[in-house]
Amino acid sequence: MSGEQDYKFEGWLGKDKSSAEGKMVWGEFPHPKPFEETDVDIQITHCGICGSDLHTLRSGWGPTPYPCCVGHEIVGKAVRVGKKVEKGIKVGDRVGVGAQNESCLKPDCEECSSGLENHCQHMVGTFASPRPDGSITYGGYADYHRAPSHFVMKIPDGIASEDAAPMLCGGITVYSPLKNNGCGPGKKVGIIGVGGLGHFGVLFAKALGADKVVGISRSHDKRDDVLKMGADEYISTNDDKDWAKHNARSLDLIICTVSSPNMPLMDYLGLLRTKGTFIQVGAPEDKLPDMNAFAFIAKGVKFGGSMIGPPWQIEEMLNFVAEKKIKPWVQTMPMKDANQAIIDFEDGKARYRITLVNEKHL
Incomplete structure (x- = not known):
């Protein structure tokens, strides 16, 4: 494992439904997930904006557990890697996380055992989603993100980070x-x-x-x-x-x-x-x-x-994109301008995705 954590989990927090109107506030996560040896901490460089972010900020799909930090199209650098991580992820690797952070991964789970983790009855979303220990997940409009390595992907060299981010959900x-x-x-x-x-x-x-x-x-x-x-x-x-x-x-x-x-x-x-x-x-x-x-x-x-896709299929997609040299139409905006970015997204100004860039981590 890399050195002990010397950074804070901070990001753009939605405090109530009005946050969807560009009223998020920067702050520290109240209860970040405790680090486990299967986890990876990611120093976020890029995070795509997804329609799910707006639905959640305004409690459109049901009550949101405020404060929330949205964003589930996360790309960055692995800075802390547990001793039991999967996929050979190492400190310094460029990695990403999509809309799912956890599932039960039990051998007797019909979905997890057949590579359909995205349909697991115990799926945990990447933000505003309760975990089994009672903590809440916080997303990628932030400086750092912590996720179980099963749901962390290495990003192929042939894909720019601003392009890879919106692929992880969109x-x-x-x-x-x-x-x-x-x-x-x-x-x-x-x-x-x-x-x-x-x-x-x-x-x-x-x-x-x-x-x-x-x-x-x-x-x-x-x-x-x-x-x-x-x-x-x-x-x-x-x-x-x-x-x-x-x-x-x-x-x-x-x-x-x-x-x-x-x-x-x-x-x-x-x-x-x-x-x-x-x-x-x-x-x-x-x-x-x-x-x-x-x-x-x-x-x-x-x-x-259909709802997103399992980790193996996200990796298949990323390799397909790199092989075929597919170039999505992506605009970038600074992470510091996240409030304006979600307003632009809601107003339909994106052509055709917006990726927030955390410039201090480039």
Whole structure:
């Protein structure tokens, strides 16, 4: 193990729902996780901004245990490494942590024993999530992060830290359902909502070899960007009032990143070919729109969901990105400007992800 801890766990703390309006306050974590010999302490250099951060800051998915420090797309340097860490992680390695910090990892756990740790009933999120000992996890809008090594990844040399960070949640959220549902040659794939998640969807679907990749969004203003990302076609649902009719039964697989309870879900389902698959990854704070059973029955289509991905698949994704030299569209902002950054993110100004840079650790 490296030398004893000589640093504090400090970061941007949300004290109440108003913190989502750019009112986070810098402070020390009240109860950081005690260090265990399976843990890695990370000196944070980069942290991506994810929609989950805003949902949590404003208690959108349920009551948040304030004070919280959000951010689960963490990249930095390993500065303290326990004697029982996995994966050969050493002090000085560039590593990352995604949206999951822990699971039970018990041999009799159906999910953990089959490489589906992200679906473990005892999953612990990277921030604002209670641990078995009663402590709370604190995320990456901070100087340091502590995590069990099972959920810490080495970052391949071919990926810049500001690009790797948003892949650890945003990237895997779409890579996993694309891979798990056969995206590749012979498949026509649609990505609904071309924001931070959706832009990864377009990049990955194209790199996985899909015959056709279609970006689907409300307005036409992202058309040029999406085509530059590699999409073959673009559907603007605001500009073509008959878009659902014109594109009916045209796609084998749809990944929906939209988290609006008002999205035209029945029209989206109409885009699927017979035996097609629709995977929802966006999580509305309210509810999904109403659906008619005949949207599934008539064509024998499947409606499913997906949540991030297990550690082994995140590592697979990172190696795939390095091999294919995939370059995400990422803006950077200083960690000190995190409050402004979350406002910009919420206002839809990101093109297409924002990564906070902790400049004092570069």
